[in-house]
Amino acid sequence: MAAAAVVLAAAILLLFYFAFRPSAQAGAKHISLEVVDASGGSAFWEADTDASYLEQAMEEMDGLSFSGSRTEAFGLMVLTINDITADPQTDGAYWALYLEDTPCSYGVSSQPLEDGQNYRFVYERFGDWDGES
Amino acid sequence: MSAARRIAEDGLLVALLFAAQVGLAFLPNVELVSLLVMAYARQLGRRVFSILMVFILLEGLLYGFGIWWVSYLYVWPILAGLSILLRKAGASPFAYGVLSCFFGFSFGFLCALPYLAGGPAAAFSWWIAGIPFDVVHGISNLVLALALFCPVCRVLQQIGSGWQ
Numbered sequence: 108m109a110a111a112a113v114v115l116a117a118a119i120l121l122l123f124y125f126a127f128r129p130s131a132q133a134g135a136k137h138i139s140l141e142v143v144d145a146s147g148g149s150a151f152w153e154a155d156t157d158a159s160y161l162e163q164a165m166e167e168m169d170g171l172s173f174s175g176s177r178t179e180a181f182g183l184m185v186l187t188i189n190d191i192t193a194d195p196q197t198d199g200a201y202w203a204l205y206l207e208d209t210p211c212s213y214g215v216s217s218q219p220l221e222d223g224q225n226y227r228f229v230y231e232r233f234g235d236w237d238g239e240s
Numbered sequence: 241m242s243a244a245r246r247i248a249e250d251g252l253l254v255a256l257l258f259a260a261q262v263g264l265a266f267l268p269n270v271e272l273v274s275l276l277v278m279a280y281a282r283q284l285g286r287r288v289f290s291i292l293m294v295f296i297l298l299e300g301l302l303y304g305f306g307i308w309w310v311s312y313l314y315v316w317p318i319l320a321g322l323s324i325l326l327r328k329a330g331a332s333p334f335a336y337g338v339l340s341c342f343f344g345f346s347f348g349f350l351c352a353l354p355y356l357a358g359g360p361a362a363a364f365s366w367w368i369a370g371i372p373f374d375v376v377h378g379i380s381n382l383v384l385a386l387a388l389f390c391p392v393c394r395v396l397q398q399i400g401s402g403w404q
Contacts, residue, residue, distance in 0.1 A: 109338045113382065116345050117375050124371035127364075181268060196266060208364075212369030233303050 129219050136222040138164055142188055145230040160227065161218040182216025193230050200232045253280060254294045261299070269377035275384050275392060277316055281323035283396040288320045307319045311351040319343050337385035344378030
């Protein structure tokens with residue numbers, strides 16, 4: 108009985124997820140990406156892309172390199188951008204991803220793209236974030 | 241029990257809770273905090289709430305007092321309160337496992353409530369985005385509670401002579 112309730116609840120949750128999750132826009136899109144490092148210095152990229160998700164669009168940006176740890180379930184967790192590493196385990200810091208001024212709900216692998224979006228990666232230390240970008 | 245002993249015990253229990261959270265922070269939504277909160281509530285009753293308040297304060301000091309922190313002010317006390325109700329009902333350890341599972345499933349929903357400040361759409365999209373994590377959270381909570389709830393309660397009972 109309890110096991111059935113657990114399975115049913117998980118199934119209902121996943122149904123909600125697949126019914127309401129945002130889908131990527133097909134076709135050409137123009138997006139921008141700003142990377143703000145620990146000292147506040149920033150670099151800026153723009154891309155015209157057909158990619159559906161941010162990771163693919165970032166791969167198309169000249170002069171931008173990034174890497175991290177990848178899991179099948181959650182995709183890529185960005186740890187290093189252009190040789191600057193923000194590893195929560197060793198640096199007490201992380202790369203925060205913002206869409207406009209709002210923290211993204213997804214990682215780069217599943218962040219759906221729409222035309223005209225402006226993204227920012229910001230180097231943040233634990234304790235820095237106060238709910239505003 | 242003397243006040244000094246109680247303060248010392250509470251401090252240790254907060255430290256255990258905090259260490260468990262930080263130690264497993266690298267695993268997305270796999271945590272021992274739910275298990276410990278339920279065990280504390282079962283063994284200590286309402287005393288768990290003062291332990292939780294210090295734990296929540298420490299979380300804010302470590303990670304920053306963001307919007308997420310507001311939700312901590314009620315999600316953990318809700319779990320503790322429900323655990324106390326289960327204790328009063330004489331529920332089996334399995335019931336705590338089920339509670340822990342459904343708490344994990346509903347964690348994102350509960351944590352989305354402060355985002356209502358940005359409008360219902362913001363809170364809804366925040367909740368939807370986290371559902372896969374909630375499912376992982378609920379199932380891992382169930383497994384951990386079924387495996388560890390009884391042993392943890394036994395240990396708390398042994399070291400806590402004089403509690404209750």
